[in-house]
Amino acid sequence: MAGSIQDTFFEECEELLEATDEGLSAIEGGNHDPEVVNAVFRAVHSIKGGAGAFGLNELVAFAHRFETVFDEVRANRMELDEPLIQLLLRSCDHLYNLVAVARDGGETDQAHHDMLIEALDKYIPEEEEDLTFEPMGLGGPIDIAAIDIPQAPTEETYQIHFRPLKDMYSTGNEPFFLFQALQEMGPLEIVLDDSELPGFDSLDPEESYLSWNLTLTTSEPRSTVEAVFEFVEGLCELSIEGAGDADADAAALAALDAVFGSAPVDLTPVAEPTTMVEETTTPPFEQPAPVPTPEAQPEASGAKPSAPKAESTKSEQRGPNPTLRVDLERVDRLINAVGELIINHSMLAQQIANLDVADVRDVETELEGFKNLARDIQEGVMSIRAQPVKPLFQRMARIVREASSATSKTCKLVTEGENTEVDKTVIERLADPLTHILRNAVDHGIESPENRESANKNRIGEIRLSASHRSGSVCIEVKDDGAGVNRPRVKQIAIDKGLIPENAELTDSEIDNLLFLPGFSTAKEVSNLSGRGVGMDVVKNAVTGLGGRINISSTPGKGSTFTIILPLTLAVMDGMVVSVADQTMVVPITSIVETMRGNDDMINNLGADGTLLSIRGSFVPICDVAGALGLRKEDNDRPPGVYLLVETETGQRSALAVDDIHDQRQVVIKSLDGVCGEIAGVAAATILGDGKIAMILDPESILATSPTTAGAFDTERRMSNAS
Amino acid sequence: MKTKVLAIDDSRTIRNLLAATLEEAGFEYVSAVDGREGVDMYEDVAPDVVITDINMPNLDGFGVIEELRGTDINSKVPILVLTTESAPEMKARARNAGATGWITKPFDDASLIFALKRVTGAAA
CATH class of the missing domain: 2.40.50.180 (CheA-289, Domain 4)
Structure with missing residues (x-):
């Protein structure tokens, strides 16, 4: 069970991180709408909450810092300037990493982690000191874990005076339930003091008149006894007096125990004899009805009309956009079945054509209907597998940020057609080639800010990633406004590496496409980014492996465009x-x-x-x-x-x-x-x-x-x- | 008769955790994905206790408390807020709105059940 909930958490994390990413990107784009800011805050908050439940302390601690800084923004105490937005974006990227490490294992980049934490901490105001987020089970003030710690059963007897203020009743707290909780800890004697109860004529139904004196003998620590009254603190007069310190010797305890245990009524400091003494061993005791306002009564358990059985299912169907999570394998089985259906249709059509029957027109009409239905089903099933490319594009935004900071270039990624839907497998298998293309675009395409400036270009390089449907295919385009392919150099490299003969005469387009040749790499030196020994041929193979095509076009000084054409479905x-x-x-x-x-x-x-x-x-x-x-x-x-x-x-x-x-x-x-x-x-x-x-x-x-x-x-x- | 819990939280993880813990402990569990849905389904569900998150879209936890307390007939249902904010002002604010108590995230099974017990008296 815990495993599957944890899976849910990681799934949800993906969504929440996407939401964070999306929100931050919108903020980066100048949209400082409070709802956008709130959405980011909530998403990070939820990641923290979920991570806490699974004891992912590193993730919790980081998310908490992020959230704390963002809370300052949310409360308009801090301005969202460019450096902060960049820091938040990078922190969001790091959250992705932390989630990935928590899910798949591995190591976080500790230096990067520490650097971000230090940077975030600078934004956290002084009074927010409590950044240590305690691990699971210790988070709340209720240290319930202590109950389970086997201690020497040193029993202690507490005298508890409890007098609710009228406000307590408006919070839905019930003395009765508190007493029940106490009763579980050990023998409890309850003495009601209704001496303040006025006559019926002068009774104010909103006022609180009752108080109780309780005697509890328990081996639980005092903190647990106090924890019972946690919710009513400040809403009642409360005194809890132990008969002795925890380290009081056993004899004293026994003596006290004897006194309290044997003579509860004598010890009751209630003046009037209108006391109600309950023997703790006789369950269930009557509800010591607090001031009985008319509405107060039906609250005892069982008094409510039972809701229809279908209630819980109904609740699942509500919500803005009901979705259904289905195992991918089931969808694939369905796709296979649809495939068989289509084959079956062709066989049927063939059989009918082979029949020696004069008039098969009616059958053929029906068969045509069958074919259309099969196509509808197929499209329907395909659309289940289809997913918007948005998450993929968001990942690419991270890649570009990382690549930019690694190469000391300034680039921004502009995305278009994020809602274009593509088969899930295609999206998954597109991640690597796209990553490679984008890193290449940053590393080799975009010039350094200085060079851009001298070329009369914006210092910030722009990479445009777009997706669109184009006559039964999906078209993904990566367009940078960098220097374009350096054709003389590309050709020279190809010659040097023996990929083309020295006297080869190639068109511009042919030179550009040399980039896809195996073993071709234009990196002057191996950078830690794109120059990892794999070239664009790997990209090409990945794309053709998906039944797609890739093409490059380039204009010197203006930039390059990679175009990937993919089939809509793979089936x-x-x-x-x-x-x-x-x-x-x-x-x-x-x-x-x-x-x-x-x-x-x-x-x-x-x-x-x-x-x-x-x-x-x-x-x-x-x-x-x-x-x-x-x-x-x-x-x-x-x-x-x-x-x-x-x-x-x-x-x-x-x-x-x-x-x-x-x-x-x-x-x-x-x-x-x-x-x-x-x-x-x-x-x-x-x-x-x-x-x-x-x-x-x-x-x-x-x-x-x-x-x-x-x-x-x-x-x-x-x-x-x-x- | 089982004690019925209406849990309102926008996090699927938290909803699943609550569901697992509460159903194992013998509670009846119904959930809503945000404050608005929670308040809307409150009357139909008629829970014995409400657990609500604070930070939610559409209607936040304070809004939930205010709306549920706003109607006399509902004024007594125990409402526990789920909060990662251990800051006292968050609890004070929730209580001023009419919350019965709070559960601090991350919670373990025992503290969750303990909190429920103190406001409903029920172990299940």
């Missing part, structure tokens, strides 16, 4: 079913620009093995898919097949030659991981309506393997062809 896609050398294959619709049936007039030979397709006056290289996959020896009398015009990420167009197009349909992506190794040109597989397995092609990689269409990366061959 189902629209594909064109084609046949290649008697095999059925699927090409993703998103990569196809147009299709056309070719004829000999359109084909132009270039050199020995190059063919170009002429389309409306322009030429594009042709890639024979069958040849590229090694399914057929390239023969010259290739049937004038069908050409799929595809566009690569660099904007180059090529034509994929296939034998025929059969259909355009949704296919369920089945990963080949674990079935076979990586096959160049093949992205995944799917199951078609006839139950057969078809490969899903990856046009990019097919083009890269084909000699005629190999792009900029296969520069050597290309260059030798050209020369």
Whole structure:
């Protein structure tokens, strides 16, 4: 149980940290609305409260400082100036770290921790001394833990005089319950003194007339006895007198005990004999009704009308935005089932088409309805997995802050389209590549403040991170206003590293894309940021691993833009079913620009093995898919097949030659991981309506393997062809 | 008949902790996610005791106490405030508003039950 609650805590922490981050970012952006400030305060406060419950003392102590400083802001005692906002942002980042350490283990950066604490402490006013937040169980003034400490059962007898003031009753405190609590500690004798009770005519129902004299014999420490009256302190006249000190000798105790125990009535200092003596051993005693106002009575337990049984469920349904937390695995099972449903639909359609029935129109209409429903279900399920990129973007804001301070540059991250929803897995797997791109942007893209100034730019570099939906894909863009790619240097490095031949002639775009080559790194020296031996090729691999594409464009002096295009879902896609050398294959619709049936007039030979397709006056290289996959020896009398015009990420167009197009349909992506190794040109597989397995092609990689269409990366061959 | 607790706290962690502790101790537990919801459902739930956080969106803990005490018929229900503020003025302010007592976060099972006992007399 405790484990699952702790999980809840960490989940909630994520949300609270996001809220803190969001609030601080809004404040940084100039929004000092009290509600924003309050929201941040509450979020940090909740983190502290939850962390305290699990004894995460380091987190508690830090959150407490943060909260204390922020409370000053909230109370308008402190101005939110730029240095403070920056400190709070960094503190928020550190909270993330502390939460992560608490959850996953590991070490906090102690120097950083101490530095932030010192910085925060400077903002904390003198009188707020009590920054030590006591660990669990000791937080409250009720030191209940002491009760459990086995002590020598030295019994003590207390004389307690208790006279409630009338205010006590308006706080909902009941003498009766206090006595019950006392009674649990040991034998208790209660003597009511109602001597002050006036006659009925002069009775003021609001006034308090009763007092009690209690005799308690208990082995509990005095502090526990006092703790019972904690809530009514100041609302009553109270005296607690022990018969002796705790270290009084046993004989004295026994003697006193005998006296008190045997003659309770004698010791009662009540003048009038209207006393009520209760034998403590006879439960339950009557409620010593305080001034009985009419409303006072139904409060005894059980007197309330019972609420309907459905009450607790009802309570869960309220609230502004009801959400349901579902195990991701269940959603994935559902997604799988929907995938099977789609396959099932194609099979059914195929079966019906194969039937020897004259009129199948009605069935086909219904089947169409089935297909639409299946698509609706699929979209619905996908939207469950879809999440806004906001949390990811907020993390990136931290990355940029950290990177800026590590490189002594000043940058700000501007985000756009934070509410764009992307598949959860995509978001998760995008974190690393994005981190890398952003660190690179800060480290290599943005210039030092001095250089920026001399280039007539704002000292503060701007990195724009945006997300948007673009025709069935998600587009994520990182745009910096830095120096842009230093093309001569990039080219020189590529030559030095033997990645391209010395005489290579490359377009600007091709040079920019050299950054994605494995083993390429422009860092002059290994900085502690981006220069960790991994280059942008890792980023590219991560993106292509998600079925996406990445592209860079750059303008010298103005900055660079990285564009990542990702599929909306990882499970189902629209594909064109084609046949290649008697095999059925699927090409993703998103990569196809147009299709056309070719004829000999359109084909132009270039050199020995190059063919170009002429389309409306322009030429594009042709890639024979069958040849590229090694399914057929390239023969010259290739049937004038069908050409799929595809566009690569660099904007180059090529034509994929296939034998025929059969259909355009949704296919369920089945990963080949674990079935076979990586096959160049093949992205995944799917199951078609006839139950057969078809490969899903990856046009990019097919083009890269084909000699005629190999792009900029296969520069050597290309260059030798050209020369 | 079980003692029914209405817990009002915007923190899911705290709500879960309260639920676990109270249900194990035999209390009936109903929760609300903020002050406004807590006050709104109060009449339907008819709790024997209310536990409320102080810092909450929509309506804070003081607001909850004031609204619940504002109606005569409810004026006697015990209200415990959950507070990390061990500062005396926070308790004084809660009490002036009409709170019955307080539970200091972080709380352990025993102190929570002890606090409930002192205001409801019930062990469960």
